[in-house]
Amino acid sequence: xxxxxKVFLSITxxxxxxxxxxxxxxxxxxxxxxERREAQRTVSLVSQFHRxxxxxxxxxVRRIEAIANxxxxxxxxxxxxxxxxxxxxxxSEAQTLAREQSxxxxxxxxxxxSIISSAEWPARFGYKEDWLTQPVDWKAQGIFPPP
Numbered sequence: 001x002x003x004x005x006k007v008f009l010s011i012t013x014x015x016x017x018x019x020x021x022x023x024x025x026x027x028x029x030x031x032x033x034x035e036r037r038e039a040q041r042t043v044s045l046v047s048q049f050h051r052x053x054x055x056x057x058x059x060x061v062r063r064i065e066a067i068a069n070x071x072x073x074x075x076x077x078x079x080x081x082x083x084x085x086x087x088x089x090x091x092s093e094a095q096t097l098a099r100e101q102s103x104x105x106x107x108x109x110x111x112x113x114s115i116i117s118s119a120e121w122p123a124r125f126g127y128k129e130d131w132l133t134q135p136v137d138w139k140a141q142g143i144f145p146p147p
Contacts, residue, residue, distance in 0.1 A: 063101040072097065073108075080110065087116045087125070094119040 067073055076090055090108065098106035098119035106119040113133040118124045 060103070063103055067097050067101055067106070070097070076108070076116075080116070087114075090117050091125055092122065093117045095122065 072093070076093060079085060080087065080090075087110070094106045094108050094117035097108075098104070104120060107124075107129070108116040108118075109129055109132055110116055113129045115124050115127050115129060
């Protein structure tokens with residue numbers, strides 16, 4: 001092999017090695033940069049989701065409190081407190097209250113867990129909601145499960 005060939009191969013090998021090293025460093029740096037940026041976007045999106053979730057939860061709580069404090073619900077409670085209470089007359093009351101507060105789901109339930117009226121499923125009146133009779137502090141539970 002001539003001196004010229006050795007120099008040519010040496011320079012070619014050096015250039016190829018340098019390009020390969022630079023390409024690897026640039027590729028790694030760009031990949032890490034994109035991963036960092038994607039992680040920041042993910043954190044931002046999750047934070048935004050939690051804020052919206054909390055805002056909507058507060059809105060639902062406000063609407064439910066408006067229903068709970070309404071004269072109509074107070075009247076129902078007083079009427080159902082009598083010994084011969086007839087729940088059939090309140091069959092569609094949940095639909096009316098839900099419509100007034102722009103809620104899709106609302107059930108009026110007696111103290112024994114039986115459904116008096118259901119906005120989303122009117123035919124469920126009289127069914128028992130056993131999970132509602134469990135000894136749980138519902139106010140401490142919150143409107144939605146924790147994130």
